Amino acid sequence: MSTLTLMPAGLTLEVAAGASLLQAILDAGGKLVNPCGGGAKCGGCHVFVTAGRKGLTRVTPAENAKLDTLVGIGSKSRLACQAQFTGTEDVTVELLGALSG
Numbered sequence: 001m002s003t004l005t006l007m008p009a010g011l012t013l014e015v016a017a018g019a020s021l022l023q024a025i026l027d028a029g030g031k032l033v034n035p036c037g038g039g040a041k042c043g044g045c046h047v048f049v050t051a052g053r054k055g056l057t058r059v060t061p062a063e064n065a066k067l068d069t070l071v072g073i074g075s076k077s078r079l080a081c082q083a084q085f086t087g088t089e090d091v092t093v094e095l096l097g098a099l100s101g
């Protein structure tokens with residue numbers, strides 16, 4: 001199990017290894033749009049992982065390709081729909097802009 005913390009709201013949730021980061025964010029009460037349904041096609045689930053990157057699976061080629069098309073990405077960017085918990089570290093995620101409250 002890992003603890004997911006959503007910032008800036010400070011919401012937390014205990015998450016099992018193998019669980020989707022996108023689903024965990026939604027379960028924790030985070031607001032995140034996912035119009036493509038988790039296919040790494042829309043970029044709506046872009047978040048910053050500010051701590052515990054090793055607590056998530058590695059970036060896939062499809063995720064990397066989509067991230068390259070988005071504005072405002074950085075070294076901490078992930079598509080939540082493409083990341084699963086590994087159970088090895090707690091994870092802190094920063095939700096972006098209007099979706100952060």
Ligand code: FES
Nearest residue numbers: 036038040043081
């Ligand atoms: S939900 Fe569309 S890219 Fe993640």
